[in-house]
Amino acid sequence: MRQTLFLFTLLAAFFGHSQEKYPKDYFRNPLGIPTILAGTFGELRSNHFHSGVDIKTQGREGLKIYAAADGYISRIKVAQFGFGKAIYITHPNGFTTVYAHISKYADKIQEYVKAIQYKKENYETGNLFFKPNQFPIKKGEVIAFSGDTGSSGGPHLHYEIRDTATEHIINPLFFGLNPIDTNPPLFQDLKIYPLNSNARINNKNKSTVISLNSIEKGQYKVGKITASGAIGFGVNVFDRLDKATNKNGIFSLEMLVNGKRFYYHDVETFSFPESKFINLLIDYPHYIKYKKKYQKTYKDDVNKLSIYKDLVNNGKLDILNGLNYNIEIIAKDYKGNASYLKIPIAGTENNTIFMQPADTTAYKIVAKNFYKFTEDNVTVAFPKNTFYEDLYLDFKVDKGVAKIHTPTIPLAKNFTLTFNVSKYSEAEKKQLYIANVKNAKYPRFQYTRKKDSTFYTTTKTLGNYALMSDTHKPKVNVLYFKDNQWISKRKTIKVKISDIGSGIKNYRATLNDEWILMEYNHKKRILTYNFSDKKLVGSKHIFKIVVSDNVGNTNTFSTTFFKKQVN
Template sequence: MLKALFIFFCSAGFLAASAQSPRYPQGYFINPMAIPMELTANFGELRNNHWHMGLDIRTDARENLPVRAAAAGHIAFIGVRPLSFGRFIIIDHPNGLSTLYAHLNDFAPAIEQYVTQQQYEQESWAVELRFTPGQFPVRQGQLIAYSGNTGGSAGPHLHFEIIDTKSSKRLNPLLFGFPLQDRVAPVIRSLVMYDRSRSMSSQRPQQIPLRKTATGYEPVNGKLLRTPLHRLSFAIDAFDQVSGSPNPNGIYAASVSVNGAVISEFKIDSIDYDQTGYINAHIDYTRKQQGGTLYQHLSPLPGEASGIYKKFPGPGFVSLQDTAAHEVVIRVEDTYGNHSFIRFQLQTTAAPTAAPMQSSVKKETQQALYLTPDRPFFFKRSDVELAVPAGAVYDSVPLDYQVDAGPLLPPALTRRHRVNSMEWPLHSDMEVKLKLSQPLAASLHNKLVMQRSWGAVKKVKPAFYKQGWVTASFDDFGHFQVYVDTIAPDVRLAGKGDTIDLSGSRAIVFTPTDNFGVISMFRAELNGRWLRFTNDKARSWVYRFDERCPYGTHRLTVTVRDAVGNETMRHWYIKRGPYQPPVKKKRTTSKRKR
């Protein structure tokens, strides 16, 4: 399923240079940190709904370390946004490549001053700023920012990417010759086998325990693996390490060979942001959703289109046409050429059959009940309509539809409709239309939300009303229900009295709440002028005192809005004086009576 992404635009002069330069120039980029390069995550690691698109460079759990331009060029883009990259910079280089630096705390002083000016001019903390080559040129090694923990970061580090400027594809930075020593081969922890005569939505994969040998890995029960299957594929649980580091990283490439011929291979040397959602076709998504291991498929699914798999003659999976034993070799590699192997013999115990794949049978005989990768899917009932575009699923998926019975509980306006389960992914949005159970006043048509839920996971979107039907789009299966939302969000400032004394604080923090958990707008004004509150982690808004709030008494106004426009405005008088740390109360110990 494809989540929020971004594309930036660069100068035409750099686009022409891309075709003339080597794709992976060695030694062109330097370590963007002034400390030795150590990784906490590498390119292509498995994440929720995406591959990791760069390197996470360790900063020893510290923030505010200098970040340097990895090569000469000019700053082309600066972004400030909640979650995601937080504060980040993109530099275009004259060889047709760009570099990205993310989760930054502060930019270099001149850049920070310009960004702050733009935020106040736009009256928005979140900004997307583009630059011409002459505005902020940089030298290799020049200070551009300070490392941090902003955005979706879970701990201090620098996220670093190398980008093909023309295509916006992210390239594997480990192919550019950075000073990292790696003589450690990937570790393979487990192997599973799938029946490829069936859809992935109806699998019971077979676990194959492995043991380490002097030459690699092999099945615990012996090198001969016997199976009743004729069409089958494998997936692995594997990780890589860099010399001297215990941190488990993602693998770079893997392949399957049968009788010496490669039948399938993937290699993660570049990833397009438009294609990164296909990670959910690359992994055993069902097992992941059940809380299990992240297995990587060695053979592509029918609807997989990430570009990481190489095409070979044949179906891309193992097809056994006789009962002889066949030599199978699975090779797993890292970017430094270290590799590990699984070797075994594979033999089917049943005579070959010409029966078609089960997913194909279902598509032809029960098309109305199955979603398939190659065509759109439509479903209509008296009170529900679904529209799923072609390419939204990776294999044939049966429609599992149910509707709750029983009375409606306000503020619900429809019954709860179940569409499949969260164990099957969607690559693109599904349109859901639900019919209201009774007429609704026109004044409430713009106060409707549709909620998707699965267990404790809930997501709410504004919904569109037309002639008794309510429509919204979602990128996951689940339970769907329509509600009316007329309750405005709440926002409060801690403190007592007509004027709140904040002299003991270094910042003002607001954490608004809403009955459906969505705050679509936050605006603060000090004495009638917009005041910049950061919204780094997406839940709280923070203003750290600066020259825009001098000592004295001021009127602070905060306005918050939810998903459907319900709005709350609050006013406070605040007093600020020289910072006075809060007085710590002395602990008193009570004497026990004897």
């Protein structure tokens, strides 16, 4: 009886703490429509975990966004990429909510932000911070309207909840946001890895992809596999919520070995600095080559993610000859819907049929050391701990292309790439820039710093780089009207800009010699000015825009139109 009472008290304390930790009824739905997710918290993205949930907006922009609870606007940011237009609300219960990719702010906020933009003569505001008494907000108050700004793949609301003190991001579903999800995750396939030179999988020292047999909904299995030595597993798995076709991330991944937990992680919370370790959670080389993400059920020693729990030998298995192992990998979504993958392993002797060739090159990297190498006027410099582990680095220069290993190796830090450009004339130098030439047909501009006879850039991506020349000025086309045309009914000026070389760096537009705010949709490459920003005087007006690319090529375009102010 005493033990039962103790257990009840312990469980009550645990659930009470969880309820206090994450209040379920404090925050309301930030939209006035049913919650359907296009993206889940902790979802695997390129080089980072998804830091919030993406709420569908029925494919539309302009839906009202409501403050999730009382508080005050503590930060606003307008950026071309990333979150685009974002708003941060700090709440008295110790949490901050974030709303991103919005199209515009509510009137009083929009007026303030536009005043800053016109003062700076810049679309991007940087971070604007506010005191509690500047923009107090009530729960349910309209703060903004949904949109597609920044690095968004379509109209939706990106919504986050953060711990105000620590800036840790927390899964919003813990706070009562409640999308419908009755479907278990879907396993796609399995990959098995030999973790040292003595390990074997089906008599090969080579990672192997295994097809799955679907027994029934949520139940999968594979045929018997022979193995020996240290091995690990990776799974390609996703979740699909009700009323949505998106392939979303799972909440937790677990591995049992003969019924005992050897591996577990979930995405309840994480910090921004640790997000980069996603490249050690997944099979990064496979992702770079094939754009398919395998989540590993073992942890690399240098992986500092905080999401792991209950690891035995970091999830790595040591398969012994003559023993059988029943492996079960379990994937769950936040609602607890689960899928099970069963893997029978038979321990066998090491009878090698295939072995991976040893990797040896001229450049041996010990991860904890600094290295600097030069070949044919190209220098690479790697700070200490740029690499997660020791390796042999491939580095050569062939016909002006610096080939720096392959992009399949994840890096913890930026390295510096420097080109000696002393052989070029000053005129030629102005047109040159460093580019990633993984795709020779579409070189990708790297931010290039120019200093006398050297050009350099920093990057976290290995691969092929070269000096490229851009002699073409950007293209500018005004849409929907021609020079000297009356456009009295038009509410906006729209301009399409593009560049075939180094890419657009900046633009500056004026109307009757006064700077005007043009919002840039980089996905459509269209700039838009709204006539409601400024009152027109007279009927004849001159619009001018100057567009520059990343090496300084500039196109100046000017046109005259006629329009009377319409109140």
